[in-house]
Amino acid sequence: MKMLSLLIPAFTAAVAFAQPSVNELKTFLNLTDAQVTSIRDANRSAMQANREVAEKLRSNRQNLRTLTSQSNPDAAAVGRLMLEAQTYAKQIADSRAKSRETALTFLSAEQKTKLKTLEEAMQLRGEIAAAQRLNLLAGPAGGPGGRGERMDMRGRMGAGRSGPRGR
Numbered sequence: 001m002k003m004l005s006l007l008i009p010a011f012t013a014a015v016a017f018a019q020p021s022v023n024e025l026k027t028f029l030n031l032t033d034a035q036v037t038s039i040r041d042a043n044r045s046a047m048q049a050n051r052e053v054a055e056k057l058r059s060n061r062q063n064l065r066t067l068t069s070q071s072n073p074d075a076a077a078v079g080r081l082m083l084e085a086q087t088y089a090k091q092i093a094d095s096r097a098k099s100r101e102t103a104l105t106f107l108s109a110e111q112k113t114k115l116k117t118l119e120e121a122m123q124l125r126g127e128i129a130a131a132q133r134l135n136l137l138a139g140p141a142g143g144p145g146g147r148g149e150r151m152d153m154r155g156r157m158g159a160g161r162s163g164p165r166g167r
Contacts, residue, residue, distance in 0.1 A: 028118075029111045039103045046099035050092055057088035 022036055064081045067073050104112065131137040 029107070029114050031107075031111065035106050038106045042102045042106070043099060046095060046102070050095050053088050053091050053095075057085060057092065060085050060088060 022031075025031065026036060060081055064078065064085065067078055067081065104115075107115065128137060132139045
């Protein structure tokens, strides 16, 4: 129990550190605190609404794994479970799309225009990463890839730690 009480704050800090800050987005889109709160509340409500369907999907997938691991699975039961899984996944996707539409209602026309810039940049993630790997674009602070990576003597990217080959 004592170990658990020590791990919870560390885990909470790690999760908070791993999540990107909204401040840069607030600055870029000129979001108000009220807009951020409204968007977060809408997203939280949508996640809570999806919990039941997500649990059904998890259970369905577990049943499907169990069934297909049998030596002679019932094809009709497998097909039924696959169709159910597709239905649940579609319900979740539709709910996420609706949630996104709701979140967008909190933005002004100018903010939506700026958001388009981010959508266009998302399409170039692969090209940006490749250009950074070739050192054609500078990565964010922290190294060539921006994640504290270092190049070894052979020009390979690494985390700066010794791996299985002692690099």
